[in-house]
Amino acid sequence: xxxxxxxxxxxxxxxELSLDGQVRFEESVRKRYVSDESAHVxxxxxxxxxxxxxDDVSAVLAAANDRGIPVTPWSGGSGLEGNAxxxxxxxxxxxxxxxxxxxxxxxxxxxxxxxxxxDDLNDELAAYGLRFAPGISSGEVATMGGMVATNASxxxxxxxxxxxxxxRRLEVVTADGRVVECGRGVVKTSAGYSLKxxxxxxxxxxxxxTEVTVGLVGIPEHRRAALVTFPDRESASRAVAxxxxxxxxxxxxxxxxxxxxxxxxxxxxxxxxxxxxxxLIELHANNDGIEEDLSFAKAICEDHGxxxxxxxxxxxxxxxxxARRDKLFATRSYREEWEIALVGDxxxxxxxxxxxxxxxxxxxxxxxxxxxCVGHAGxxxxxFTPLVDPDDEEMVERAHELNERVVTRAIELGGTATGExxxxxxxxxxxxxxxxxxxxxxxxxxxxxxxxxILNPGKVLPERE
Amino acid sequence: xxxxxxxxxxxxxxxELSLDGQVRFEESVRKRYVSDESAHVxxxxxxxxxxxxxDDVSAVLAAANDRGIPVTPWSGGSGLEGNAxxxxxxxxxxxxxxxxxxxxxxxxxxxxxxxxxxDDLNDELAAYGLRFAPGISSGEVATMGGMVATNASxxxxxxxxxxxxxxRRLEVVTADGRVVECGRGVVKTSAGYSLKxxxxxxxxxxxxxTEVTVGLVGIPEHRRAALVTFPDRESASRAVAxxxxxxxxxxxxxxxxxxxxxxxxxxxxxxxxxxxxxxLIELHANNDGIEEDLSFAKAICEDHGxxxxxxxxxxxxxxxxxARRDKLFATRSYREEWEIALVGDxxxxxxxxxxxxxxxxxxxxxxxxxxxCVGHAGxxxxxFTPLVDPDDEEMVERAHELNERVVTRAIELGGTATGExxxxxxxxxxxxxxxxxxxxxxxxxxxxxxxxxILNPGKVLPERE
Numbered sequence: 028x029x030x031x032x033x034x035x036x037x038x039x040x041x042x043e044l045s046l047d048g049q050v051r052f053e054e055s056v057r058k059r060y061v062s063d064e065s066a067h068v069x070x071x072x073x074x075x076x077x078x079x080x081x082d083d084v085s086a087v088l089a090a091a092n093d094r095g096i097p098v099t100p101w102s103g104g105s106g107l108e109g110n111a112x113x114x115x116x117x118x119x120x121x122x123x124x125x126x127x128x129x130x131x132x133x134x135x136x137x138x139x140x141x142x143x144x145x146d147d148l149n150d151e152l153a154a155y156g157l158r159f160a161p162g163i164s165s166g167e168v169a170t171m172g173g174m175v176a177t178n179a180s181x182x183x184x185x186x187x188x189x190x191x192x193x194x195r196r197l198e199v200v201t202a203d204g205r206v207v208e209c210g211r212g213v214v215k216t217s218a219g220y221s222l223k224x225x226x227x228x229x230x231x232x233x234x235x236x237t238e239v240t241v242g243l244v245g246i247p248e249h250r251r252a253a254l255v256t257f258p259d260r261e262s263a264s265r266a267v268a269x270x271x272x273x274x275x276x277x278x279x280x281x282x283x284x285x286x287x288x289x290x291x292x293x294x295x296x297x298x299x300x301x302x303x304x305x306x307l308i309e310l311h312a313n314n315d316g317i318e319e320d321l322s323f324a325k326a327i328c329e330d331h332g333x334x335x336x337x338x339x340x341x342x343x344x345x346x347x348x349x350a351r352r353d354k355l356f357a358t359r360s361y362r363e364e365w366e367i368a369l370v371g372d373x374x375x376x377x378x379x380x381x382x383x384x385x386x387x388x389x390x391x392x393x394x395x396x397x398x399x400c401v402g403h404a405g406x407x408x409x410x411f412t413p414l415v416d417p418d419d420e421e422m423v424e425r426a427h428e429l430n431e432r433v434v435t436r437a438i439e440l441g442g443t444a445t446g447e448x449x450x451x452x453x454x455x456x457x458x459x460x461x462x463x464x465x466x467x468x469x470x471x472x473x474x475x476x477x478x479x480x481i482l483n484p485g486k487v488l489p490e491r492e
Numbered sequence: 493x494x495x496x497x498x499x500x501x502x503x504x505x506x507x508e509l510s511l512d513g514q515v516r517f518e519e520s521v522r523k524r525y526v527s528d529e530s531a532h533v534x535x536x537x538x539x540x541x542x543x544x545x546x547d548d549v550s551a552v553l554a555a556a557n558d559r560g561i562p563v564t565p566w567s568g569g570s571g572l573e574g575n576a577x578x579x580x581x582x583x584x585x586x587x588x589x590x591x592x593x594x595x596x597x598x599x600x601x602x603x604x605x606x607x608x609x610x611d612d613l614n615d616e617l618a619a620y621g622l623r624f625a626p627g628i629s630s631g632e633v634a635t636m637g638g639m640v641a642t643n644a645s646x647x648x649x650x651x652x653x654x655x656x657x658x659x660r661r662l663e664v665v666t667a668d669g670r671v672v673e674c675g676r677g678v679v680k681t682s683a684g685y686s687l688k689x690x691x692x693x694x695x696x697x698x699x700x701x702t703e704v705t706v707g708l709v710g711i712p713e714h715r716r717a718a719l720v721t722f723p724d725r726e727s728a729s730r731a732v733a734x735x736x737x738x739x740x741x742x743x744x745x746x747x748x749x750x751x752x753x754x755x756x757x758x759x760x761x762x763x764x765x766x767x768x769x770x771x772l773i774e775l776h777a778n779n780d781g782i783e784e785d786l787s788f789a790k791a792i793c794e795d796h797g798x799x800x801x802x803x804x805x806x807x808x809x810x811x812x813x814x815a816r817r818d819k820l821f822a823t824r825s826y827r828e829e830w831e832i833a834l835v836g837d838x839x840x841x842x843x844x845x846x847x848x849x850x851x852x853x854x855x856x857x858x859x860x861x862x863x864x865c866v867g868h869a870g871x872x873x874x875x876f877t878p879l880v881d882p883d884d885e886e887m888v889e890r891a892h893e894l895n896e897r898v899v900t901r902a903i904e905l906g907g908t909a910t911g912e913x914x915x916x917x918x919x920x921x922x923x924x925x926x927x928x929x930x931x932x933x934x935x936x937x938x939x940x941x942x943x944x945x946i947l948n949p950g951k952v953l954p955e956r957e
Contacts, residue, residue, distance in 0.1 A: 134843050319778075
């Protein structure tokens with residue numbers, strides 16, 4: 028029975044589905060989904076479904092596909108490019124309640140629902156001495172579904188890899204509601220097309236991920252870290268390139284620029300940073316060889332003129348990381364009346380890291396912007412965060428110009444428009460430049476997997492010309 | 493000008509293309525391509541093209557696609573499942589002469605032609621202290637194009653991953669001759685659909701890979717190895733599962749059954765094996781912590797009742813590996829009048845490794861076959877090699893029954909039909925069992941990327957029902 032009243036009238040068919048979860052039409056509920064952690068604002072969805080099972084996801088998709096109604100999957104809402112923000116109304120399909128966790132410690136893997144939060148998973152895995160390892164800043168809210176959707180990663184990818192590198196198997200619901208298993212719960216396979224790798228990073232535009240089997244790593248027995256400062260950002264970034272090019276495999280290798288150290292210190296009384304361009308180096312090992320690696324890392328920093336080296340033991344590493352993880356909040360609170368225009372996220376080949384770090388500073392100065400930088404430097408990944416007065420349209424425009432110029436430079440250097448945040452709304456315009464003729468193939472794959480175009484429309488791929 | 497004479501008449505259009513490379517129609521040439529290292533025999537191709545450039549590959553594909561002529565890419569010819577054997581005549585497109593190598597040591601990556609041989613690449617990389625790391629047995633002949641096609645791996649995947657894990661960028665020619673770049677020469681990216689991951693393992697059925705950019709690893713400063721024997725295969729395989737489940741990350745962890753040690757000793761005078769179920773454990777590190785890891789590995793082997801532990805230093809590790817790499821030839825020469833029926837290649841979750849090792853023995857005994865086993869055990873990967881009298885059809889039939897029963901058991905255990913050899917001809921029949929509903933999606937992707945079905949027909953996917 029379809030109701031003809033209310034803004035959600037096209038989606039009233041949802042009431043007729045037999046679902047385990049809930050359907051909500053109230054505007055107060057729907058309004059929560061028009062934005063994520065970015066500045067992108069979408070269009071009010073007509074309905075929100077909290078799926079309680081894979082069957083729910085299947086039922087909603089099958090019915091929506093029949094009717095050509097857009098479906099935008101959502102779970103943690105911590106995206107930085109509007110990845111899960113509906114731009115074409117329709118249904119928001121919230122998978123946050125798919126929270127089952129099943130750990131197979133002997134196989135070093137876990138099978139988890141799309142709604143499982145990153146930190147929750149790692150809390151549960153700690154009892155087994157295991158870890159899901161990409162190491163993301165937003166681990167308190169980001170879900171496994173979202174991490175798969177954007178191929179998320181962070182601090183520890185330099186040693187352990189991106190989400191993709193850990194995903195062994197996905198349960199996915201197709202646009203027309205079929206439930207398929209992609210991949211197997213094994214370390215390696217050469218059996219056919221790797222659909223799970225096609226799905227990872229596709230941001231819900233090819234299918235909706237409901238369950239994930241990921242490989243795990245052992246929690247290292249030994250961890251050592253050092254906060255190292257340098258006279259300038261060039262020296263710090265050259266030390267990064269040199270360390271990685273020397274085949275050092277750190278557990279993490281972060282770049283934090285001078286402005287970021289100031290922001291972090293201002294945000295927390297106990298923040299440990301010296302206000303200079305800084306590297307945070309962490310090493311992992313299961314044996315005492317870690318001290319030798321630490322000496323090697325220190326020698327490289329000395330070669331590049333480091334000014335201070337402050338070693339941190341196992342006991343205070345986590346405090347340093349907690350301070351670093353607050354970067355987004357620290358930036359937001361740095362100038363009360365200003366806001367973050369966007370969070371840049373480029374990757375370049377590691378030998379070009381000094382160049383891209385310099386380019387952000389140069390372009391930012393040129394555009395008269397206040398821009399802080401941090402980066403998972405060991406991967407060649409740099410984040411940059413211009414602050415703007417949101418009421419000053421011209422200033423906001425300059426921040427977007429900064430992003431365009433830096434992304435264009437990164438692509439020219441052989442790099443990528445996004446290392447871990449995904450394309451979402453904000454990076455679509457760079458896809459033709461980055462992918463060239465391959466973009467047509469992506470569009471063909473999209474049309475094959477989602478012929479009615481209902482899955483997260485307006486994301487990842489630009490409109491076909 | 494099309495010639496109407498000779499078996500290659502449908503392919504005479506090749507003479508009209510302006511190619512940098514060569515076109516050959518002689519039967520003596522074409523005959524070399526009807527089989528690879530497996531027992532699968534294909535159908536004589538009508539022409540062979542040695543491509544000398546990406547443009548050649550593009551020209552051949554565009555013209556063949558217009559005419560609906562099958563094209564089977566070929567490079568090293570070392571496949572074990574008939575992966576590159578033409579089964580439908582047409583053109584064999586040999587990419588073995590695409591042998592450019594460009595190393596960027598500072599970026600820890602290399603860009604190489606599809607015809608570059610694995611060992612040749614590593615010989616060139618050694619000067620930089622770097623390595624392309626999957627570690628395959630057939631490294632003297634296998635090419636990068638073939639490794640990408642089958643997502644090949646081997647000894648060192650347990651630490652460094654499969655070919656997929658190293659591929660950053662591919663240059664691919666589509667069925668209709670478009671040249672596309674998939675992926676970027678960076679460590680990580682979240683920019684759109686990962687076409688390079690779709691192409692890796694697709695065995696030339698979705699496009700022809702002409703160039704590959706791979707990530708490299710540092711050659712470890714320290715290597716230690718040990719040959720460890722056990723009273724029975726169960727103890728050896730339980731030690732493997734225990735080591736991996738304890739988060740040991742070996743450089744290699746090989747299982748060699750008693751019959752294989754006998755074959756290897758018979759093949760080479762200097763083969764170092766004690767004729768018992770054996771593990772070959774290798775550890776890698778850049779510091780002295782390696783000794784501690786070695787003690788840890790030894791303690792696990794002691795827990796499982798090891799009978800001998802023979803340590804090998806840096807100086808003689810390579811000799812042990814050379815002996816192990818000869819396994820295929822050693823097996824072939826074990827009984828002069830017999831042949832290898834097939835080389836099995838399953839992977840199971842590591843906790844099931846003892847069970848699959850036991851299953852091969854049990855099923856082989858049941859079928860009265862002589863079957864040797866080796867495996868990249870740390871990955872849960874097991875190879876099994878039944879020997880048969882090729883003139884005894886019933887015996888050959890029993891060998892295929894062994895394969896069917898072992899693969900079916902592996903899939904039941906959550907495993908895969910092929911860990912590193914690919915699907916080719918031989919494993920197509922298992923794809924429905926392994927992938928279920930996902931197989932339809934694979935077929936849709938194939939139809940999208942190769943609408944005329946010209947690319948390596950008869951491989952990977954079973955006929956659509």
